[in-house]
Amino acid sequence: MIRVVVADDQALVRAGVRMLLQAAGDMEVCAEACDGAQAVELAERHRPDVLLMDLRMPKVDGLEAIRRILAAWPSARIVVLTTFAEDENVYAALRAGALGFLVKDDDPERMVDAVRKASAGEPLLAPSVLRRVVERALAAEAAKPVVSPVQAALTEREREVLALVGTGLSNAEIADRLHVGVTTVKTHVSTAMDKLGVRNRVQAAVVAHRIGLVDSSFRPVKRARSSGTDAPDR
Numbered sequence: 001m002i003r004v005v006v007a008d009d010q011a012l013v014r015a016g017v018r019m020l021l022q023a024a025g026d027m028e029v030c031a032e033a034c035d036g037a038q039a040v041e042l043a044e045r046h047r048p049d050v051l052l053m054d055l056r057m058p059k060v061d062g063l064e065a066i067r068r069i070l071a072a073w074p075s076a077r078i079v080v081l082t083t084f085a086e087d088e089n090v091y092a093a094l095r096a097g098a099l100g101f102l103v104k105d106d107d108p109e110r111m112v113d114a115v116r117k118a119s120a121g122e123p124l125l126a127p128s129v130l131r132r133v134v135e136r137a138l139a140a141e142a143a144k145p146v147v148s149p150v151q152a153a154l155t156e157r158e159r160e161v162l163a164l165v166g167t168g169l170s171n172a173e174i175a176d177r178l179h180v181g182v183t184t185v186k187t188h189v190s191t192a193m194d195k196l197g198v199r200n201r202v203q204a205a206v207v208a209h210r211i212g213l214v215d216s217s218f219r220p221v222k223r224a225r226s227s228g229t230d231a232p233d234r
Helices: 011-023 036-046 063-070 087-095 108-119 127-140 154-164 173-178 182-196 201-211
Strands: 002-008 027-032 049-056 080-084 098-105
Touching: 002 011, 002 036, 002 108, 011 027, 011 108, 027 036, 027 201, 036 049, 049 063, 049 108, 063 080, 063 087, 080 087, 080 108, 087 098, 087 127, 087 201, 098 108, 098 173, 108 154, 127 201, 154 173, 154 182, 182 201
Parallel strands: 002 027, 002 049, 049 080, 080 098
Antiparallel strands: none
């Protein structure tokens, strides 16, 4: 059962989300928050599989709540609920570590699918949306050094997988591209993220661009394979 906390200052929105998710059969809403401060408290208390977070709430707004939750619990899986997809705060939330976002008037099945994907750590952003997030993040971080000292710690296969994450591919699509199992891809993604110190695939995609694994056209940069220090994939 996927456990979800819903944070929104509108009671009708919370009730609708609760009914929708619990009708799916494999989800339960374990708590509801009406403001950002309560969302932070409930996230700590319940440690849900997924948090659905409105951005415009009283006391503490959703963006600040996301930052506080991830500072205390870096592995939290947060999906933004928003009225406007182009809200600048949506992109700030994604850069802060949210997995993706849902527009409130979107198709209900998209919310159910997004919660399932978020609970499994799968990407929620279409490549076109990821592209906008990465471009904004790179522009905001232009003064940072391009080469990360941990880049050298990545294996050739981890760099290859990270590059494909940077193009917006899912684990299944990466597995198909590289002719390996999905579990193998998940392992490489997780290990690369740990080495890079990033929380999710959005941040991993930004790093992939910053260290030159993906070009400006969102295509993987071809690299010569080393002489074979990596263990073969299974």
